[in-house]
Amino acid sequence: MAAGSAGAGDGRVVVGVSGSLASLAALRAAAHTARESGRTLVAVLAWEPPEGEVLHARNPDSAWAAACESEARARLDRAFDQAFGGTPSGVTVRRRLIRDRPDRALCALAPDPADLLVLGARAATRIGMRRAAVRRRVLGHARCPVLTVPAPVFPRRERRALRHAVAGDFVASA
Structure with a gap:
């Protein structure tokens, strides 16, 4: 292994x-990369109040911010449930909620x-345009x-059905 390159x-x-x-x-x-390389997986969901930090600073509401954070935590947990049916095995996972812009949060971690x-x-x-802007800022x-993973491509009819699917829909029946 060359000096300065990442090892297990x-x-x-x-x-x-x-x-x-x-x-x-x-x-x-x-998760696959972390498992194969023996690294820790850090899953990050960055969030901001829906009205933005500037307006929230003018009229702070701690209950509203707590509700937004709770929804962000639920979204992160749902992502693990949808991707793996829970926490993936064979890898150390850290889930992080960060109140910041996604690009800043990811680069800081x-x-x-x-x-x-x-x-x-x-x-x-x-919707994808905002995420493309995040990706450009992270790359910069x-x-x-940085590894970018393309979204799976499904016909429109299947995309609609997949939005309502849960992990149990994909379990093989005996």
Whole structure:
């Protein structure tokens, strides 16, 4: 192994989670990479109040912020349930909720060149445009390698059905 390259157990695998199909694909890829390399998987869901930090600072409401944080925690837990049916086995997992912009949160959690940042990538849509901006900012500021994982492509009819599917729908029946 060359000097300065990441070996087994060096660094962490940091993955951005939003709950989208692209982020679920990134979460699965990150878990696989962490398991294979012996690294810790750090799953990050960055959140901000819906009205934004500036408006929230003008009229702070701790109950509203707590409700937003609780919803973010539920989204992170749901992502693990949808991707794995719970916490994946064979890998050390750290779940992190961070009140910040996603790009800043991800880059701050992966400052070491031995870390690996994993992001989901999907086709450009109105929602996908914001995530593409996050991806561009991460790629511009990351101090470690960044792996982008494409979202699975499904026909429209199947996408609609998959939105309502749960992990149990994919368990093989005996």
